[in-house]
Amino acid sequence: MTTNRTLARQALKDWLLDGNIPHLDDVFIAHPLRLDFTRYASSEEFQCLIVIVFAEEGELRFALGGEHSGMKRIDYLVSLEIYFRSLLPNPDRAVEAFDELVDGVKVRLREDRRLAQTDDVVWQCGEGGYGIQCDFMLPDNNNIGSEPIEHYGLMRFEITQWIIA
Numbered sequence: 001m002t003t004n005r006t007l008a009r010q011a012l013k014d015w016l017l018d019g020n021i022p023h024l025d026d027v028f029i030a031h032p033l034r035l036d037f038t039r040y041a042s043s044e045e046f047q048c049l050i051v052i053v054f055a056e057e058g059e060l061r062f063a064l065g066g067e068h069s070g071m072k073r074i075d076y077l078v079s080l081e082i083y084f085r086s087l088l089p090n091p092d093r094a095v096e097a098f099d100e101l102v103d104g105v106k107v108r109l110r111e112d113r114r115l116a117q118t119d120d121v122v123w124q125c126g127e128g129g130y131g132i133q134c135d136f137m138l139p140d141n142n143n144i145g146s147e148p149i150e151h152y153g154l155m156r157f158e159i160t161q162w163i164i165a
Contacts, residue, residue, distance in 0.1 A: 007121045008076060008159050015115040016050065021104035023048045023084070023097055037085050044163055045088050047148075049077050049101070050105075054057070068115040074161045080105065082153040105155060106132060126157040133157070142149040 023046040025037075037047040056077035062149070063070040082103060086094030109126040126132050137152040157164045 004074065004121070004161055004163065005054060005057075005076065008161060010119050011115045011117050012052055012078065012159065013111055014111075016105065016108060016133065019104070019108035019111070021108055022100040024101060024104070025049060027052065035083055037083075042146055045086065045100075046094075047085040047087070049083045053079045053081060054080045071165075072163050074163065075128075076159045078157055078159055080153075080155040082151075082155065084151045084153070086149040086151075088149070091149055095151065098151040098153075102134065102153060102155070109157065111131075115147065123160045123162050125159045128158050128160065130156070130158045151158075 009029045013029050016024065016027045023043070025048050029049045031053075032049075032051075035049055037049065054076045058075045058077075060073045061070055062073065082101070082105075084098050086097060088094060109132065113124045113127050115122045115125055133156045135154045135156075
């Protein structure tokens with residue numbers, strides 16, 4: 001059985017991969033056993049893998065005309081875990097490319113709040129009170145001054161569904 005969570009996660013993956021996001025190689029709907037950058041490299045300069053994580057979920061019922069009619073609003077707090085690697089020995093270009101990737105993901109999310117879904121899989125994405133929030137981590141001290149230069153980030157937003165309940 002395919003669940004609403006599974007459908008929403010797959011819709012987000014497809015939406016990101018179908019976009020023209022700079023430096024994005026692949027998107028996973030679950031943590032792979034190993035993040036193998038070399039299998040997914042689309043260029044010799046930069047590599048990027050994103051993992052979709054549904055970090056939280058909330059559900060509210062809205063009764064519209066009595067006890068047996070109504071809908072449920074389900075909100076998933078999504079965390080995109082961004083794993084980015086630059087193979088260039090240039091920290092300035094590495095962070096610039098990372099910024100291009102992050103901006104590319106945001107632009108893609110803004111293109112269609114429904115992620116091109118025509119049913120109730122996604123009512124809205126990246127909107128509402130939570131908006132789009134980002135956290136970025138500094139490269140690991142062990143990597144400073146060496147190659148590859150790695151950057152990590154979390155991009156958080158909500159995906160909302162409405163279902164009949």
